[in-house]
Amino acid sequence: MQALQQKLWRDLLAMKGQILAIAAVIGAGVMVLFLAVTTLDMLERAQQRFYQQAHFGDVFVDLTRAPEHLLPQLQLLPGVQQVQSSVRAPVRLEVAGFDDPIRGLMLSLPEQGLPRLNQLVLLHGHFPVEANEVAITEPFAKAHQLQAGDQITAVIQGRLQRLKVSAIVLSPEFIYQLGPADLLPDYQRFGVLWMPRRALAHAFQMDGAFNHLSVSLQRGANPLPVLDALDLVLAPYGSRGSYLRAEQASHRFLTEELEQLSVMAWLLPLLFLGVAAFLLNVLIGRLVRNQLQQIAVLKAFGYSHGALLLHYLQLACVIVVIGVVAGIGLGLWAATGLAELYATYFHFPEMELRVQLRHLALALLVALLAAIVGVFSVLQQVARLQPAAAMRPAAPPQFHRGLAEQLLLRPWLGQLNRIIVRNLLRYPGRSLLSVLGIALSSALLLVGSFQFHALHALLDIQYRHILQMDTQLMLTEASPERVLAEIRAEPGVLAAEAFRMVPVRLHHQRTSYRTVLQGLETRPQLRQLLDQELTPIELPAEGLVLTRYLADYLGLKPGDIVQAELMEGANRLVELPLAAVVDEPVGVSGYMERRALNRLLREGPAISGVWLLTDPLKRTELQQRLQQRPRIAGISQMADIEQQLRNYIADTLLGMMAILLLMAGSITFAVIYNNARIALAERSRELATLRVLGFERYQVGWVLAGEVLLLTLLAIPLGWLLGTGFAWSLQQALTMDLFRLPFVLEPASFALAALGVLVATVLSLSLMLRRFQQLDMISALKTE
Numbered sequence: 001m002q003a004l005q006q007k008l009w010r011d012l013l014a015m016k017g018q019i020l021a022i023a024a025v026i027g028a029g030v031m032v033l034f035l036a037v038t039t040l041d042m043l044e045r046a047q048q049r050f051y052q053q054a055h056f057g058d059v060f061v062d063l064t065r066a067p068e069h070l071l072p073q074l075q076l077l078p079g080v081q082q083v084q085s086s087v088r089a090p091v092r093l094e095v096a097g098f099d100d101p102i103r104g105l106m107l108s109l110p111e112q113g114l115p116r117l118n119q120l121v122l123l124h125g126h127f128p129v130e131a132n133e134v135a136i137t138e139p140f141a142k143a144h145q146l147q148a149g150d151q152i153t154a155v156i157q158g159r160l161q162r163l164k165v166s167a168i169v170l171s172p173e174f175i176y177q178l179g180p181a182d183l184l185p186d187y188q189r190f191g192v193l194w195m196p197r198r199a200l201a202h203a204f205q206m207d208g209a210f211n212h213l214s215v216s217l218q219r220g221a222n223p224l225p226v227l228d229a230l231d232l233v234l235a236p237y238g239s240r241g242s243y244l245r246a247e248q249a250s251h252r253f254l255t256e257e258l259e260q261l262s263v264m265a266w267l268l269p270l271l272f273l274g275v276a277a278f279l280l281n282v283l284i285g286r287l288v289r290n291q292l293q294q295i296a297v298l299k300a301f302g303y304s305h306g307a308l309l310l311h312y313l314q315l316a317c318v319i320v321v322i323g324v325v326a327g328i329g330l331g332l333w334a335a336t337g338l339a340e341l342y343a344t345y346f347h348f349p350e351m352e353l354r355v356q357l358r359h360l361a362l363a364l365l366v367a368l369l370a371a372i373v374g375v376f377s378v379l380q381q382v383a384r385l386q387p388a389a390a391m392r393p394a395a396p397p398q399f400h401r402g403l404a405e406q407l408l409l410r411p412w413l414g415q416l417n418r419i420i421v422r423n424l425l426r427y428p429g430r431s432l433l434s435v436l437g438i439a440l441s442s443a444l445l446l447v448g449s450f451q452f453h454a455l456h457a458l459l460d461i462q463y464r465h466i467l468q469m470d471t472q473l474m475l476t477e478a479s480p481e482r483v484l485a486e487i488r489a490e491p492g493v494l495a496a497e498a499f500r501m502v503p504v505r506l507h508h509q510r511t512s513y514r515t516v517l518q519g520l521e522t523r524p525q526l527r528q529l530l531d532q533e534l535t536p537i538e539l540p541a542e543g544l545v546l547t548r549y550l551a552d553y554l555g556l557k558p559g560d561i562v563q564a565e566l567m568e569g570a571n572r573l574v575e576l577p578l579a580a581v582v583d584e585p586v587g588v589s590g591y592m593e594r595r596a597l598n599r600l601l602r603e604g605p606a607i608s609g610v611w612l613l614t615d616p617l618k619r620t621e622l623q624q625r626l627q628q629r630p631r632i633a634g635i636s637q638m639a640d641i642e643q644q645l646r647n648y649i650a651d652t653l654l655g656m657m658a659i660l661l662l663m664a665g666s667i668t669f670a671v672i673y674n675n676a677r678i679a680l681a682e683r684s685r686e687l688a689t690l691r692v693l694g695f696e697r698y699q700v701g702w703v704l705a706g707e708v709l710l711l712t713l714l715a716i717p718l719g720w721l722l723g724t725g726f727a728w729s730l731q732q733a734l735t736m737d738l739f740r741l742p743f744v745l746e747p748a749s750f751a752l753a754a755l756g757v758l759v760a761t762v763l764s765l766s767l768m769l770r771r772f773q774q775l776d777m778i779s780a781l782k783t784e
Contacts, residue, residue, distance in 0.1 A: 064238025442719025
């Protein structure tokens, strides 16, 4: 065994360049895997700990107004553990030094003690006691540099009220602090506050009543009967329908992020480690072919099959260990940065990044499995090898002119070029493997480039084609249509368009989805509805229009009937035909003609908000005038929302994609370098023979370089094809509620994939030709 160990280290040193190249590929896959599972574990542990510590509710209900004396009745419902009522109301906030409008959500705290459910974690100060004291969330406090003892101004029911910040807190309901109708958090323009129940109820005429209910369930209780019972009891009080924690906004966004990390944990490592397995197969296979006589001699001297199999498996394991160590180191570095990034979006009392033994074991196990898959066929060849047959000199290969050679080998190719083509044709299996390896690396480059272009297309569609407004106004409640005329008359308003928005739960067969139904004009101008060709469509007089993602989720196609449970007003269940689907990359919604929606709600021509196109020179003055209107709950600038989305994408996806694109580039170099090294090793005798026959050094070098270049050119189209498939798979895997990447492959993506492969080929050939210059012809021509 000592002799085999010496042989192992001698082989490793002889192939150190190729080994490091393959280890880099393994390291890339391990890095992505380790990064994903470590971050996923960090977020899941923080979530579970916070939910348990704060007794986060299982079921929630929003309603108009219900009396407190209903609580004992609700507490006795089968499956209910605890119920907790509260008062919630939208407010407008003003903070010194910040001129933009700020929307706020005010929540009540019990007069005595802490809430039984959804408890707050106190970070600084003390919980509110006086009527003018409030607790605010930490992200809002940091955004405005507020501390306990500072003052803010709130517009409550049209009256200005000075409030004192008594506490900085965190809440399990607002881990992902999202404003109404927002896609991403805006801590400067949306804040969450808590004040004593009596003061808040008195300000909003909710004495002895509540408009929000949180419920915890008994262990093992079926939640669906509880939802039905709650809806039955609370329906007369304007209930908008009870919903589970899975539909709660903060939890839902956090869950989607965890799902995205789960996808990244298996899809991307699968690509990288698949390439690594292929390279290991080529490397160990070539080594075994060159060492057949050595293996035969070792078997003849008594070395067992198991010892020789272990020897070559150890060679693969050394490469894996090098890659795993490098990958874990890089993954830990990247996970630290990603943890800091997640802390800006998800707010937990504790979020600790831990390197756990099971994560290390998982990374090593997955890499080892990839290596075993890669070298399995080679090990079978070693096990079947018979010493007597392998010790005989190999018979010279016999070739004949096949149809391919007759068609391709033309005199005008030149002698050296015919040597290149003939060698590839006479070893088709080896040539195809080389082409496949280069094509896989090219495909990874195409996938990395695809993500950048897809994100650019997503933002362009959403903010250049769909959203034509520059300002969005949300009203405190459904208001008469005359509000639109009043706002349209304000100086600086170039165009105004009203919309009605109502929460709805859509049902089809056994699938349901809670979303928002928006009532728009028949031909909306400021908020376009687009088909697959980005052509604006007209809303039908009757019927429903859904985003394609939602229609597919519910299993609907145009013409099908969908049940819509309206959760405002009369809370009716109506049946609507699906008239059309629209293609939108951000969010999921349903749409109807606004007046048709008003009729469904059995109300007059009411509106929930207004979209504006304004004069930039008068925008500041207009904003100040709009802030004076008590009906306006919030003012959002679309430029700010777009910038938030761009920042989120740049911070999360683009940073990760840049790393992946860099790794794909390094993998491309590793694949082509490994292929060029094998070509030089296998053809050194032929190249030396050509030199002895009188060919110049540059001519013989062209035989080596031309073969690699030809393989590269053949691999580029195949790489484009594989990359397109990988990109489509990634696009499908990353499709979620928040946004969907459009499947857009720009010519620049194909050009980058081709250019990256060509650059890697040139760099690899420059290294190989330098080694060729140092080729010892006497050693190369010796017969073994």
